[in-house]
Amino acid sequence: MKPSLVRQLSLAITLFLLIAVGGSFMITLDNSRDQLRLQLGSHAQDAATALGLSLAPHIKDQAMVELMLSAIFDSGHFARISVASLDNGEILAERARDTAEGSAPAWFNRLADIQPEHGSAGIMDGWRQAARVDVISNPQPALTSFWHSALSILAWLCLCAVMCGVLCTVLLRRQLQPLHGIVLQAQAIGRRDYQINADVPRTTELQPVAAAMNQMAQRLKTLFAQESARTEEYRRQAYHDPLTGLPNRAAFGQALADAINGEAPAGHVIALRLQNLESINQQSGAEQADALLQLIAAPLQRWQTEHPAWLCSRSRGGEFMVLAPDTTQAELQPCVQELTEVVAELFPHIPANAEPIAIGTAAFQSGDTTQTVLSRIAQALTESRWVAGQLQPSHVMATASAPAAADEHAWQVRLNKAITHKTLHALFQPVFKAGTPTSVLHHKLLVRLPETDGSMLPAAGFLPWIRRLGLSESFDLCVLELAAKQLAAHAQPLAISITPETLGTSQSRQRFCNALAQYSLAKNLLSIEVDARYHADDAVLREFARDIAQAGGRLALQHFGHTPAVLGALQSANLQYLKIDSSFSRDLDLEPDKALYLEMLIRMVAHLQLPIIAEQVQSPGELEALQALGFDGVQGHVLAEPAAWPLPKTPVSG
Amino acid sequence: MQQAEILHEPDRAARKRLQAWNALIDQHQQENTPAKLESVNRFFNAQLVFADDMVIWGETDYWATPVESLINGAADCEDFTIAKYFSLRKLGVPDEQLRLTYVKSLTLDQAHMVLSFYPTPLSEPLILDNLVRQILPASQRSDLLPVYSFNAQGLWLPGKADNRRVGSSQKLPQWRDLARKMLDEGFDMPLRNGQ
Numbered sequence: 094m095k096p097s098l099v100r101q102l103s104l105a106i107t108l109f110l111l112i113a114v115g116g117s118f119m120i121t122l123d124n125s126r127d128q129l130r131l132q133l134g135s136h137a138q139d140a141a142t143a144l145g146l147s148l149a150p151h152i153k154d155q156a157m158v159e160l161m162l163s164a165i166f167d168s169g170h171f172a173r174i175s176v177a178s179l180d181n182g183e184i185l186a187e188r189a190r191d192t193a194e195g196s197a198p199a200w201f202n203r204l205a206d207i208q209p210e211h212g213s214a215g216i217m218d219g220w221r222q223a224a225r226v227d228v229i230s231n232p233q234p235a236l237t238s239f240w241h242s243a244l245s246i247l248a249w250l251c252l253c254a255v256m257c258g259v260l261c262t263v264l265l266r267r268q269l270q271p272l273h274g275i276v277l278q279a280q281a282i283g284r285r286d287y288q289i290n291a292d293v294p295r296t297t298e299l300q301p302v303a304a305a306m307n308q309m310a311q312r313l314k315t316l317f318a319q320e321s322a323r324t325e326e327y328r329r330q331a332y333h334d335p336l337t338g339l340p341n342r343a344a345f346g347q348a349l350a351d352a353i354n355g356e357a358p359a360g361h362v363i364a365l366r367l368q369n370l371e372s373i374n375q376q377s378g379a380e381q382a383d384a385l386l387q388l389i390a391a392p393l394q395r396w397q398t399e400h401p402a403w404l405c406s407r408s409r410g411g412e413f414m415v416l417a418p419d420t421t422q423a424e425l426q427p428c429v430q431e432l433t434e435v436v437a438e439l440f441p442h443i444p445a446n447a448e449p450i451a452i453g454t455a456a457f458q459s460g461d462t463t464q465t466v467l468s469r470i471a472q473a474l475t476e477s478r479w480v481a482g483q484l485q486p487s488h489v490m491a492t493a494s495a496p497a498a499a500d501e502h503a504w505q506v507r508l509n510k511a512i513t514h515k516t517l518h519a520l521f522q523p524v525f526k527a528g529t530p531t532s533v534l535h536h537k538l539l540v541r542l543p544e545t546d547g548s549m550l551p552a553a554g555f556l557p558w559i560r561r562l563g564l565s566e567s568f569d570l571c572v573l574e575l576a577a578k579q580l581a582a583h584a585q586p587l588a589i590s591i592t593p594e595t596l597g598t599s600q601s602r603q604r605f606c607n608a609l610a611q612y613s614l615a616k617n618l619l620s621i622e623v624d625a626r627y628h629a630d631d632a633v634l635r636e637f638a639r640d641i642a643q644a645g646g647r648l649a650l651q652h653f654g655h656t657p658a659v660l661g662a663l664q665s666a667n668l669q670y671l672k673i674d675s676s677f678s679r680d681l682d683l684e685p686d687k688a689l690y691l692e693m694l695i696r697m698v699a700h701l702q703l704p705i706i707a708e709q710v711q712s713p714g715e716l717e718a719l720q721a722l723g724f725d726g727v728q729g730h731v732l733a734e735p736a737a738w739p740l741p742k743t744p745v746s747g
Numbered sequence: 748m749q750q751a752e753i754l755h756e757p758d759r760a761a762r763k764r765l766q767a768w769n770a771l772i773d774q775h776q777q778e779n780t781p782a783k784l785e786s787v788n789r790f791f792n793a794q795l796v797f798a799d800d801m802v803i804w805g806e807t808d809y810w811a812t813p814v815e816s817l818i819n820g821a822a823d824c825e826d827f828t829i830a831k832y833f834s835l836r837k838l839g840v841p842d843e844q845l846r847l848t849y850v851k852s853l854t855l856d857q858a859h860m861v862l863s864f865y866p867t868p869l870s871e872p873l874i875l876d877n878l879v880r881q882i883l884p885a886s887q888r889s890d891l892l893p894v895y896s897f898n899a900q901g902l903w904l905p906g907k908a909d910n911r912r913v914g915s916s917q918k919l920p921q922w923r924d925l926a927r928k929m930l931d932e933g934f935d936m937p938l939r940n941g942q
Contacts, residue, residue: 146895220885220893
């Protein structure tokens, strides 16, 4: 038995009550018994005296003696009354009654030890002593009444004891109730939720505890806020251009490398170059040049918020790069148009140069290297033309023989079919505990679209179309169903990603949670990963995390790291883990300066006791560097390729 | 006796009576029973003056111990009888032979008490009375009508070993009172046969 305070106090109270009740019961009993003995004795003697007196004139009349004896005997509780002659000891008259057991049990009779009392008196015949009357009282009625009164006393004392016990327990519980609040608070702190408990207990002993807990929660909260602010600051310094606030060259390089290394990479880069920034600086002064750059940066800043998956950067001096993965040329056209207009407005302010600004878009696709994409960008910038004072942006395709832009209608038919007929395939990629390539944290469910030739198109290849065609929500529900089927067959931790669109409206969130609840999965088995880049509103995400948890899942963040400060606001969202965007860990072994930011990130997340997982680990070197940094989990091709269930037993060794 | 004296602070005459009583008990231990009866009867009839309880104690019916009676130098019929009874018991006369007897005095036409001595249980008793100073057999006391007699036997009386009961006995109020007083005065003789 655990030594609970309530239990110990209850035990002490019970013991005390037992002793008190038992003692008072024994004392009461003892007093009653003495009283009973006296009464019995007095009763017997009184009867004897009365008989002795009244029989004196009639001692020679046998019938009278018997009659009077009977009269007394019948009117009281006697075991025996006898009149004996003193001459020869002969019994002149006698009445006796069988003193059968009363209703009191034998053990009680033994315990009470009430013996028949005896009384006697002489009967005189003139001066002569003629006879003697002996009276023996019958203790049975007394014993029975004694037994009943003992029972009543016992019942009453027990009732008192029970009431007292209940009262004490209730009072104690009430007094200890605030302790429960403190425990909840401590548990919340364990969950990285720094609540301040406003309900300070009234119990004097508990007040300092509650105050200390509140103080600790407050300090942790402050500490965490400071830490995440610092991390954010480091990130800004490392990856942002101080002038425009846009990501810098390093950020662009990472994002590009990440984009072309992903599954089925496709997209475009819009490039803008302000020629001769140096001479503008010299001629118009640095202030003028900075103002110019900020004007160009303005639309880019807006796009960055509108399209979190894009990377709108100022890559160097007068060069701006917009990396727009999963976009078609047509989708980008308005952006290029807007840039052109900005440039047209700026043109008069740019001194000297005939062609001061070049704008071009370059496509990239699967199989490209960073180098080819960069050279394609360079080509696009060179091909940009000024015709009659108007900038003509250029466009460079990914390859000469690039497949014709897929027909939107064909995609619609194909994806609708896949979703309604549930022909999507699920592959699984294990996420390993760092350093132990056999211990699986969970499996990530990856969706594939079967091609006509039997090959599988990775999600990245069709997700942009899902989004464009507005099928995101039904796609997510479809993935959820795949996950539920898998969990029904194999109850092992599983993770799925959902699209930012499902998170977009409260109705779609609600529908998703309802669908999740319907499967009534085992708790905490399914992780729902949302894209941290699209994270819009802390309150929405907290609420969604709570709804997911109620529906039986857990919320996790993937592609985390671009805005680490949001974690501060998500402390109480009870997230399951964070997956760090692979752009932060790409080629970590080759670019050691990347480790600085990751270290900061890990330090911050360590405060939250939140597992931190690396995605898309691609080389043994990366893996080693990540594990050295202290990542909790790793996922990527170098460890295990996504595969259909059942997975191959031996993971691909790094 | 020391104890009794401290209790009652007797004056000189009373002290003399008490000393005389002590002497009586001491000197007559070895005598035969008729002599004992004679001495005790004479001693109390001489030492004590008859007076009503109302006069002595201010109560209608007060049973005084021998010591109390001797200190006061006065007694009523019960006190005479009680004093003689306990003195004879002290002198070793068995309880079975002595009975305190309620009688009606036919000449005075009032309630009275005498001490009866039964040589054998069935024999005619000798009467020790304060009205008729001489010890006479019952048959010669036609002026008395016996009503009821008793002695310590068959009565519940506290023994020394059972002091606890003294205060709570409800039986014969007069006897209880008397017994308690006797104990207080240091009367250490068993009041009941076999005790």
